[in-house]
Amino acid sequence: MSSQILAEVCQCVEGFGSAAKEGRWRTTLTIYRPVARDPSSTATSAPVPMPGDLPRDFLGLTLHDRPGAYFFILRHHRLILQADANVQSLMDKLQSYKARVVLHFEGFQYQLGDFMLRVGKCVQSHADTLRGIMMEVEYLPLSSIDKSRQIMEDFLDIWQDAVIKKSLPGQFINVELNFADYGLQDQYTPQHTALQYATCIVQLMATVRS
C-alpha cells in the first residue's frame, strides 16, 4: 500500500483519453466514541445515560462538495441524518462524544465525458500512513439508482479491465448497498454518497483485519 499505487491508478484514469484533471477533493470521516459522564459532576437530577445505551458506531462525515452539511450515520440502527456544518461546534461544546479516529479521503478529480471520477487515498489524520485507495464514480446525466444500475456495472467492468492490465497488488471492490434499509429513495442524494463512504470504510477495516 503505497502512494505509487495511487499514482498508477491515476495514470489508469488518465489513460482513458479525455479525462480532464479538475482538481483536488477531500472528504473527512470521523468515528466518534461516547464520553462516559462522571456522575458526581452533574448537579441536576437528570438521568445519567448508561454506557450501554450510547451507540458505538457513530460516524460523522463531511463531503467535499457540500461543505455546508454534516452527515451523521448510525450503522447498526440504520439511521442517517443530514445536519448543518455548525453542528460540529455544537458537538465540541456538548462534549458528549469524542472523535476517536479521523480519516481523510483525498485525491484528484477527473471528468471523463459524463462520468465524474474521484480517485483518492485514505489517510488517517496526523499520521501519513496510507490506509487504502478508493474511487468515487458519478454518472452525471442520471439521478435514479435503478435506471443507472446497468451503466454503473458496465463502467466497473471496463474499469476493472483497465486496472488488471496494470497488474497492481490488490483490486477494487465494489460493495453494493441497500439504500432502502436506511429509508432513502431511488433518487440519488448526498446522503447516499455519505452512506457509501461509510460502507467503504467498513469494508476497508474488514479487509485490513482479515
Add this chain to the structure above:
Amino acid sequence: MMPQAQQTTSAVGALAAPQDPLESAGDATTEAPPKQVALAMERLTRAARVIADIRLGADRLLEALFMAADARDQSNSKAVEFILKEESSMRQHFQDLRALGRQLEDSGVLNGSLKSRGNSWGLHMPLVCPDGAVVAYAWKRQLAGQAGASAVDRTRLALKAFTDQKRRFFPHLDDEVSGDGEIGIAKKRLNSQGLIMSQREELREKKSLSDILKDLEHEFPNARIFTYQRLDWLKRASLLSSSAIENSSDPLKEQILNHSSNTRFGSVNVAAADQAAVIELLVPSVFRAVVSLHPAGSTNPDAVSFFATDEGGNHIHARGLSVHHVFRHVTEHADKALQYFVCVDNNLSLSLLLRWICSHQTLFSKTCSKCDRLLVMDKSLALLLPPVHRAYQETTTTVSSQTESTPPTKAAHPDHISAYHIGCSADDC
C-alpha cells in the same frame, strides 16, 4: 418577475372604452406602431429599474433585520425606524411596478396580443421572456438601435421564401415526393414491413395534434406528455432550473412541481391545442425531450432536443443542447431523424417522431444491436457512451416477422427499434 397585474387580456380588443389609468388611455389605440414600440421599450427599462430598486430594498431590509438581531437593546429603535422607511419605499416601488405592468400588458408586450391586431406596419411589439430577456423584433425599422430581428425568425422567413420560390420555379422537384422515382425506392425499403404500410393506411387522414398525443399516451404509458405555448415553456424551463439547484431529494416536491405545471398548463392539452408550440415528452428518470412545432397548433415539428430529467435552465428548449454528452449525441442523431421523417411523409412526421423519441426510454438499458454491450468507449470521441443511435428507417427484420401474426393496428413496438453505438451504426441511419 411578472407583477400581479389584475387586468385580463380582454383589453386586447382595444375597442371597448379603456378603463386604464389616464396615462395609457389614448396609447393603445391612437399611437402609431413605432411610437407604441418605443413606449413599450421605455416602459420595460423603467420596469427593470423598479425591479432593481425592489431588490436593493429587500437587501436593505435583510440588513436591518440582521442588525436588529445582533445589537442587543441600544440601536433597536434605529433599526425599527429604518425598517419602516424601507417598507414604505418598497410599497411605492411595488405600486409603480404594478402600474407599469398594467400598461405593458395593455400595450400587448407581455402577451403576443398585438400581433392579432392589424395595422402594425410590419412591426411587432417586443416580447418579454420570463427570464427577463427582451426579444424586440423590427422588420423594417430600427428604433434607436434597440431593435433586432431574432435569428430564428430570420431563418424561418428565409426558409419560407426559399420554399415558395422553389415551388414557383422548380415545380417538378415538388412532384418528386409523390411521383414515381423516389417513392418507389422508399417503398422498396419499407415493404419489408407490411406493418409500416398498414400503419400508413391507418394514419392516412391527417390527425390533429390532440389525437396524436392521445394515441401516444396509450402506447407509451411510461412517458408523460405535455404541451405548452412558447412563453409558457420558457417559464417552465426556469422553474426546472430552480428545482434542480435546490437538488430536491424530495420526490414529493417533484410531484408538486409536475402537478402544478400540469394543472396550470395541463388544460392546454385540451383547451388551447391550437396554440401549442412546444411538446414536452418526459420519461421519468431517463430523459426529457422537447419538440417545437411550427406554426403553433399544427403538427409540423421543426426542432427536437433531449435533456436529462433533472437538468434545468434557459437552455432547455427545442434548439438547446444538453450539458451531458450522451444527450448531445442523441439530439444530433434526432436532428437527422427529424429531417428523415419530414421528408418521408409530412403528415405523419410528428407521430413518427414522437414514437421514435419514446423508443429512447431504454436508452440506458438496451444493449447495442451490433456489439451487444451497453457502455462502450468511443475511440474517436474518447467518451464512454451507451448506444445513442436509434434506427429511424426501421429496417429491422424482427418487426416484419411480427406483422404476419398480429393484426396491423399497433405501430412498431419501441423495443424492436434497434439501437447502436456511434461507432457501430453500419449504414448511416
